[in-house]
Amino acid sequence: MHAGSNNKNVYKSLIAAEYAGVEIKMAENYHMGVSNKTPEFLKMNPIGKVPVLETPEGAVFESNAIARYVARLKPGNSLFGSSPIEYAQIEQWIDFSTLELDANMRGWVMPRFGYATYIKPVEENYIAAVKRGFGALNTHLATRTFLVGEGVTLADIIMTCNIVMGYKFLLTKSFTSEFPHVERYFWTMVNQPNFSKVIGEVVQTETILPLPAAKKPEEKPKSEPKKEAKKEAAP
16 A cells, blocks of 8 residues: 555555455555655556555555455455445445545645635535535434444445544534534444554544644835935026
8 A cells, every 4th residue: 555554545445454354565665745756656546646555456546446445355244235235325325425525524624734725605615515414424323323234334434534534623522512423423433443453543623723824924125215306496
């Protein structure tokens, strides 16, 4: 696996590997911004994004695709459910977590990391979208422990990894308490042995990640005051 190990998109495959009984080795001496710009890396992923999984049959990029590949390496596990309808529902929740939650939480947090311009109305739209997604998820989980079926599936793995960043940087208790079934679900998932082995201890943020301090404009050298031209007396 080519990427830093402390990456929620890497967590997806590493947790799936724990459930599937697959060993993934992290690339040694990986340095973001350097390793992913080499010609060797760009042959595996021409866009240069991480993670990338290098396999004997070829490389795979995009974190959800890598997790799907890993989950299928050893048959007999239940990560894709036990029937066609469960498989479809698992894929449904993977898409939901990616499009409705991950995309909007990334939009919310990027300006706070300093990677995008902060625009208050835009942030408010992202927050509203996250609340909408959490509301739908909360309703679904009102009578369920897991997203699909009676055990952990790939949908639970990807959902949890997609919202863990929010819990660490954005989603304070006052936010998540509005969605008690999501809260219960999230803490149930991150405390599963195969999850905690990869993610470690998750501590919910007490405050929303602050915006970067505004840079002070560089002071311009003071120009000398213009001298008024002396008016010559009329002859």
